[in-house]
Amino acid sequence: MTIHPTKRQRRRLTGLATAAAAVAIGLVGLAPTAGATGTSYNNTDPYATHCNTGASLIHTYYTGGGRFDMFYSGSCGTNWVQWTGPNVCTWKRVQSAYGSWTRWEKDKATWSYSMQIYAPGTTTVDVEYAIASASYGGGTCDGGAWDYASHGGYSV
Structure with a gap:
């Protein structure tokens, strides 16, 4: 039935x-979406996550004929550095108390940036960098370029 x-x-x-x-x-x-809050932003791209939107320039460090600019995203609570200068190989990474170092970003360009780290408010951010000589290997960024680079770091 x-x-x-x-x-x-x-x-x-x-x-x-x-x-x-x-x-x-x-x-x-x-x-929740990936990278939506706090430490989930660690080691992510500030442009892909849109954390760059409305970000503030908080520090500039001059070196190697160019500069590293530190940016802070109030909406994401993150920081990253950007290189502007000669078209040379640069390596850059950042860390804060909320995460280990981001991976090294190696670029050969007049403008490039690191991955971001979660560092809300007045959290200190450490930066490490290397800038290769423009004359090394015709400007290539192969493994040996690191040996012919100026290295440094600073905290913001």
Whole structure:
């Protein structure tokens, strides 16, 4: 014997299914995204995460014929450094009390940046860098370039 729901029962079942779908859609909207808070930003790209939007320049360090600018994102609570200068190989990384060093970013460009580290408010951020000589290997960034680079670091 087959049981067929009445119109009233069908309407109620349809309403429950619609309500369940709405709740599921709402939960998806509330689900956290990767890199959404705090230390999950460690070692991530400040531009890919949009932390660069509205970021503030908080420090400039001149070296190697160019400069490293430190930026702070109030919306993400992160810091990173950017190189602006000669088209040479640069290595850069940052750390704070909220995470170990970011990976070394090696670039040959007149503008480049490090990955970011979570460092909310007035948290101190340490920077390490190396800048290769423009004359080394015709400007290549192979392994030996590190040996012919000026190295340094500072805290902000």
